[in-house]
Amino acid sequence: MAERTGPAAPLCSEQFGSRAVRSCCAAADGRLQWEACGGRWWGFSGAFAMKPEGRDRGGGGPPGAVSPLVSRLLTVFLPQGFPESVSPDYLPYQLWDSVQAFASSLSGSLATHAVLLGIGVGNAQASVSAATATWLVKDSTGMLGRIVFAWWKGSKLDCNAKQWRLFADVLNDVAMFLEIMAPMHPICFTMTICISNLAKCIVSVAGGATRAALTMHQARRNNMADVSAKDSSQETLVNLAGLLISLLMLPLVSDCPSFSLSCFFLLTALHIYANYRAVRALVIETLNEGRLWLVLKHFLQSGEVLDPTSANQMEPLWTGFWPSLSLSLGVPLHHLISRVSELQQLVDGHQEPYLLHWDQPHNQVQVVLSHVADPETILRAATHGLMLGALQEEGPLPGELEELRHRVRAGPEKQSWVIVRETHQVLDKLFPQFLKGLQDAGWKTEKHQLEVDEWRATWLRSPEKKVL
Numbered sequence: 141m142a143e144r145t146g147p148a149a150p151l152c153s154e155q156f157g158s159r160a161v162r163s164c165c166a167a168a169d170g171r172l173q174w175e176a177c178g179g180r181w182w183g184f185s186g187a188f189a190m191k192p193e194g195r196d197r198g199g200g201g202p203p204g205a206v207s208p209l210v211s212r213l214l215t216v217f218l219p220q221g222f223p224e225s226v227s228p229d230y231l232p233y234q235l236w237d238s239v240q241a242f243a244s245s246l247s248g249s250l251a252t253h254a255v256l257l258g259i260g261v262g263n264a265q266a267s268v269s270a271a272t273a274t275w276l277v278k279d280s281t282g283m284l285g286r287i288v289f290a291w292w293k294g295s296k297l298d299c300n301a302k303q304w305r306l307f308a309d310v311l312n313d314v315a316m317f318l319e320i321m322a323p324m325h326p327i328c329f330t331m332t333i334c335i336s337n338l339a340k341c342i343v344s345v346a347g348g349a350t351r352a353a354l355t356m357h358q359a360r361r362n363n364m365a366d367v368s369a370k371d372s373s374q375e376t377l378v379n380l381a382g383l384l385i386s387l388l389m390l391p392l393v394s395d396c397p398s399f400s401l402s403c404f405f406l407l408t409a410l411h412i413y414a415n416y417r418a419v420r421a422l423v424i425e426t427l428n429e430g431r432l433w434l435v436l437k438h439f440l441q442s443g444e445v446l447d448p449t450s451a452n453q454m455e456p457l458w459t460g461f462w463p464s465l466s467l468s469l470g471v472p473l474h475h476l477i478s479r480v481s482e483l484q485q486l487v488d489g490h491q492e493p494y495l496l497h498w499d500q501p502h503n504q505v506q507v508v509l510s511h512v513a514d515p516e517t518i519l520r521a522a523t524h525g526l527m528l529g530a531l532q533e534e535g536p537l538p539g540e541l542e543e544l545r546h547r548v549r550a551g552p553e554k555q556s557w558v559i560v561r562e563t564h565q566v567l568d569k570l571f572p573q574f575l576k577g578l579q580d581a582g583w584k585t586e587k588h589q590l591e592v593d594e595w596r597a598t599w600l601r602s603p604e605k606k607v608l
Contacts, residue, residue, distance in 0.1 A: 245382025445577030470593035489561030
């Protein structure tokens with residue numbers, strides 16, 4: 141009888157998350173014998189390695205093997221189930237976010253050194269009570285600013301999370317620059333650090349709120365708490381490294397303000413660049429006004445729908461706060477009408493659960509939403525408003541819209557409600573195709589990040605009947 145030369149067939153196997161499968165064979169004495177594991181970047185591999193199905197990460201597999209100790213350390217700083225438990229853009233975003241946090245930590249050390257120098261630390265003639273009063277005024281100003289900014293812009297931070305994240309970090313650099321410059325102008329020291337702390341408190345609100353929004357995007361297994369906790373661990377590790385470097389750096393720059401300022405500008409440039417790369421790495425699959433405008437314009441010009449990766453790469457980060465068209469969703473009905481005839485004119489042609497008013501001279505679209513308006517209705521209303529904006533832009537449009545564009549440019553502005561009514565008919569044909577294209581391209585249309593106010597209204601669709 142011939143001897144068996146090949147390995148015994150595996151009896152069973154197991155797998156941890158996305159790591160390689162580990163098989164088990166029967167030993168000669170009847171025990172189960174599990175194969176040994178060797179650490180790799182994405183998981184473990186051994187003699188009986190199998191790539192998990194459905195997660196092909198493109199070509200050559202993971203980079204070289206790492207030690208089991210490093211693999212254990214990675215589990216301390218990465219969410220459980222990584223990379224399946226987070227969005228595909230998690231790793232590039234976190235890497236650049238760590239770089240910017242490191243640069244910000246070093247810049248913050250320089251700013252703190254300047255503030256302590258300005259309030260009199262190390263100066264025998266400085267008054268403790270004066271320093272305490274300055275510190276209290278600084279903190280009080282920041283607290284008030286935090287409350288006002290949260291009230292003023294809190295509901296808008298979700299809609300443009302990437303832009304506000306970048307804004308917060310740039311504002312943080314401005315605040316630290318003011319702190320470094322404050323000791324050089326002792327007369328204005330208190331006012332300068334109050335303004336700086338006010339800016340830092342705005343940064344705290346904007347940065348914390350947008351970080352929460354991005355955590356919702358990154359968490360893919362209902363694991364927001366784990367993703368947030370691991371992000372905090374990563375930031376703590378980076379700040380600890382920054383603290384150690386600061387201990388070595390501060391004695392070298394403390395006696396030379398010009399050298400300290402040069403180091404600050406260098407670190408600020410690195411901080412802004414890393415922030416830009418981090419925010420640009422994000423691929424958010426829900427539509428805000430900016431991404432919807434990019435996708436809709438491309439659809440009207442080419443008939444194709446941009447996928448989330450392409451649209452996010454094209455999304456403006458520095459100018460996203462000032463769109464050319466003013467689109468307001470969920471406005472109160474009483475702001476638009478004051479007479480029955482105006483209500484009848486507004487309702488005419490609107491069969492969807494929203495009413496749209498177009499102020500053509502100011503390029504402003506206001507949308508009244510019904511109580512039954514769902515996310516798809518709001519998406520259609522926003523698409524309708526942006527389509528009206530496209531009539532005043534340059535570039536090719538489908539035949540029916542091109543004809544309407546000529547009428548908009550040639551006709552009287554007071555007839556804009558007629559154009560609105562006719563675009564409803566065009567949208568009845570285009571929107572189902574557009575919506576299906578969004579879903580096929582990978583956009584999540586069951587939710588959105590459009591800025592919507594809380595006003596809702598009801599109306600009778602037939603203008604001949606008495607208005608309730």
